[in-house]
Amino acid sequence: MKNFKANGLPLLIGSLPMESHEKATKLVLEYTPDIPLWVQLPLYREEGMVPQFLPGLPGFTNGSDKNLLDTSKPEFNEEFLAFFEEYISITESGADLCTSRFALSGARGKGFFEFLKQIDEKKSPCIALKGQVTGPITFGTAVKDENNKDIFYNDQLKDAAIKKLALNARWQAHEFSKRGAVPIIFIDEPALAGFGTSAYITITKEDVIQSIEEIILEIHAENGLAGVHVCANTEWDMLLGSGLDIISFDAFSFFDRFILYPERIKAYLDQKKILAWGIVPTGKKEVIAEQTTQGLIQLLHAQMDELADKTGIDKETIISQSFITPSCGTGSLDLDSAKTVLRLTREVSAAFRQR
Numbered sequence: 001m002k003n004f005k006a007n008g009l010p011l012l013i014g015s016l017p018m019e020s021h022e023k024a025t026k027l028v029l030e031y032t033p034d035i036p037l038w039v040q041l042p043l044y045r046e047e048g049m050v051p052q053f054l055p056g057l058p059g060f061t062n063g064s065d066k067n068l069l070d071t072s073k074p075e076f077n078e079e080f081l082a083f084f085e086e087y088i089s090i091t092e093s094g095a096d097l098c099t100s101r102f103a104l105s106g107a108r109g110k111g112f113f114e115f116l117k118q119i120d121e122k123k124s125p126c127i128a129l130k131g132q133v134t135g136p137i138t139f140g141t142a143v144k145d146e147n148n149k150d151i152f153y154n155d156q157l158k159d160a161a162i163k164k165l166a167l168n169a170r171w172q173a174h175e176f177s178k179r180g181a182v183p184i185i186f187i188d189e190p191a192l193a194g195f196g197t198s199a200y201i202t203i204t205k206e207d208v209i210q211s212i213e214e215i216i217l218e219i220h221a222e223n224g225l226a227g228v229h230v231c232a233n234t235e236w237d238m239l240l241g242s243g244l245d246i247i248s249f250d251a252f253s254f255f256d257r258f259i260l261y262p263e264r265i266k267a268y269l270d271q272k273k274i275l276a277w278g279i280v281p282t283g284k285k286e287v288i289a290e291q292t293t294q295g296l297i298q299l300l301h302a303q304m305d306e307l308a309d310k311t312g313i314d315k316e317t318i319i320s321q322s323f324i325t326p327s328c329g330t331g332s333l334d335l336d337s338a339k340t341v342l343r344l345t346r347e348v349s350a351a352f353r354q355r
Contacts, residue, residue: 015331135189
């Protein structure tokens, strides 16, 4: 995977504001045929960032509308034991991951399986296939126990959650590998935008990295590339020094914060790793409507020039180790705005690929 080149290709972030998985997948393949992704449709609650990955965890009650793991259930200890027995059977004894609790299924897996269906029907091969899991910090601070306490502060539940996310990421990578494409699995961590604030004051950098590294290891076990997406600003030095292969950041709004770490970025790129430049805004409809392809191209050129100047890495190398992306997912937008984001992403990417 060290030889993989992003080469300015367009890449999308998870969600779309649509009802049909079939139409959403076709739209993705239209705009990003080289590296498409499976789509989350947040119109359906079961495809939300947190609910999608809850089933199979000890303490989960199917049918509940809460992001809850209840350790007071009479059967909790039995569920907890069964969870780790299945985990060990896969990681140590080679049991089938594809039929396990760690794979998506039912209503929560519609987008994934529609994606595989259309990929299998596609006549031209893909360079890579992209999937995503919710990051352990975001997940662990959104899911509660029966006392309304974040499960990230319950060592037992945190450990189970990280292992669930890690093996789901591995399962996705495995399915992509079977289709002859490079697996790219993003760890979506919007909560890291709040890292260091009073809301997360007891979570350390070590907590963040240890949690994410466990997921990275499972992605790498399937020869996949592990990425992280943070939709705003964070302490980028901790991610730049991790085992991540791809770091996705909001270049449109937060490049000035990201560039504060030039030495770290240089060390990261010197390892042949990849930056995903979120240059197309996704926040407000009116901001999106104001953008032009040429304006975003000029902005991205200026940012890459600044990065080249501060790191000493030539611009051609930077482009070869860059994806062009939206700044975040488009699931909360209207469909016309979302399509504008996809079009701008494709057109900006085309300009850099021609270079």
